[in-house]
Amino acid sequence: MFAMGEKHALVLGGSVAGLLAARVLADFFDRVVVAERDALPSTISNRRGVPQDRHVHLLWSRGSSILEDLFPGFTDELIRAGAPRFDGDLSKVYLNNGGHPLPASGCFDDFQFVLPSRPLLEGCVRQRVRRINNIELRDAHDIVELVTDRDHISGAVLRRRDREAVVDGADEIVEADLVVDAMGRAGRTPALLDSLGYGRPVEDSLDVRLMYSSFPVRIPPGALRELAVVIGPVPGRPTGMALFANEDNTWMFTVSGLAGVEPPKGLSEMLAFIEKFAPMHVVAALRRSEVIGEGAQHRMPATRWRRYDKMKRWPTGLLAIGDAICSLNPIYAQGMTVAAMEAELLQQCLRQGSGALPPCSGHGICGYAASGSVAGVRFLS
Ligand SMILES: Cc1cc2nc3c(=O)[nH]c(=O)nc-3n(C[C@H](O)[C@H](O)[C@H](O)COP(=O)(O)OP(=O)(O)OC[C@H]3O[C@@H](n4cnc5c(N)ncnc54)[C@H](O)[C@@H]3O)c2cc1C
Structure with a gap:
């Protein structure tokens, strides 16, 4: 339940893009919930929802410097680790x-x-996020549906998972003023939007x-x-x-x-x-x-860019970030840096307040809608 006048954000997916989005949102919302399907490890280890963490991962210096801005001392922390x-x-x-x-x-x-290895990098980001008082990491929860209130995404349905088995009747609606899709390439947001009558985005892909x-x-x-x-x-x-x-x-x-x-x-x-x-x-x-x-x-098989910018209708209160929008060819090692740049852009938008036009940069934003006092922004990678 919301306390009167509080603003809540819900981030769907607790990998790099979701954690960075949560870090940014925590400065502008009273409460931020990050819902993640995996039971998140308390130690540095691989996890199922991020199968790419068993392969080389490089964070370019641009991504590093954004992480340093969001989490002062982060680079030294990685070196100490x-x-x-x-x-x-x-x-x-x-x-x-x-x-x-x-x-x-x-x-x-x-x-x-x-x-750092990918598990160390994500683990250190997660530890930093865990220390932020108004962020709750709700792991072992599957996002099964988006909730709408007319043309506004007002939350999501979360289903608890218990030791990989779905617990019957354990659905919960988490309401939020802003919902951020950070479910990565495999996230089902296009299908969820379709089921709500918005249709699916066209996809640009490169074989x-x-x-x-x-x-x-x-x-x-x-x-x-x-x-x-x-x-x-x-x-x-x-x-x-x-x-x-x-x-x-x-x-x-x-x-x-x-x-x-x-x-x-x-x-x-x-x-x-x-x-x-x-x-x-x-x-x-x-x-x-x-x-x-x-x-x-x-x-x-292919790189994929979900062209949310080309959709005829888009609900307020929803934005996407990271691989949920665009998954790039990993040989160029850009995904995490792009997610960090998008988080930085989200921060810039929220700093400008609702209704202000965001700076339109090259990796940029293609749409912006005010929803109450909350910005609903769409990003392109
Ligand atoms: C093989 C490979 C190598 C790569 N190498 C690099 C590299 O060197 N450098 C680099 O910068 N990038 C690299 N990338 C890309 C990088 O891994 C991603 O860009 C980065 O993880 C950010 O992705 P994300 O957080 O948007 O999504 P993901 O990392 O895919 O995370 C999505 C999260 O959402 C959760 N989730 C999904 N569906 C649901 C649901 N229904 N309910 C609840 N939770 C859900 C998943 O469990 C997961 O935690 C590589 C990618 C691959 C595939």
Whole structure:
């Protein structure tokens, strides 16, 4: 129940985009509920709703600096948790983009990043969000429906999940002035909007037929001078690899194939696969590595942009963020940074107050509607 005059927000999905949205909303709403299907771990670990967390993840410096603004001291926290820091010294990375290797000497002042594993990054964001008094993380809840009040989304129906089994009769309506869809690429918002009579967005998609195959490994200290190795595809070779140093002297090793080329799943086969294009010292270091966890594969048939901006009707009180709008080709490592930029844009909009036109930037907003004193904004990635 609402206390009189209180403003509530509901975020659907508790991954990176949802957590960042919640952090921003907490400054403008009395109460923010984040509903997430997974039982969220209290330790740093993989989880089912984010299968991509078993593959290389890089947060570009733009994303890092937004996280630092939202959570002061965040970068140091990651470093204290063991995430290696790339300080711009080009001898510490091997980057080969489109067949053009970056020179291994010199230094970039404005190209720096930290290298947490994806579970560590999300876990640290989640810990920060948990410390914000007016945010409630309601995990182990499935979002099954949106609730409408005429042309306004006024909440969602949450269904409790108990040890992966759905508990009968455990539905609850959570009301909110603003509902944010952060359910990612697999989120069912287009179907939910359709069932409410709004229709579905058209989708722009780019056929990539991408597959990742990954293993977490430990490489003997000193066996590799680089902290990150990224080799992208070239015309005629739609394959690549990435190897990132992460916390606790662990590394994530991923091989990829585009255009339907399927990379192998076993470590020795993956090493044979990269021998054709990776520098010998990288292959040699990986040959000395020890597998420290399960291998994982991920397929993405196409990138997808839900064109909510082109819908004829759109309810007030609803916005979408992150992969729920646009899921990009992971080889460019943009998804989390785009989600962070969208969270920053949401902050700018809310700072301007209801009715004010948001700044329309390149990664920008395509629609804006006032709903009471709450902004209903739609973002495009
Ligand atoms: C293989 C791969 C590699 C990637 N590598 C990078 C990288 O290097 N750098 C980078 O920046 N980005 C990368 N990305 C993209 C990045 O993972 C996402 O952009 C990022 O996680 C933000 O996504 P999101 O929060 O919008 O959605 P997601 O991370 O997909 O999270 C959606 C959340 O919603 C929950 N959910 C879904 N449906 C429901 C429901 N009905 N009820 C309740 N909860 C629900 C899920 O459990 C999940 O927690 C990669 C993606 C893939 C697939």
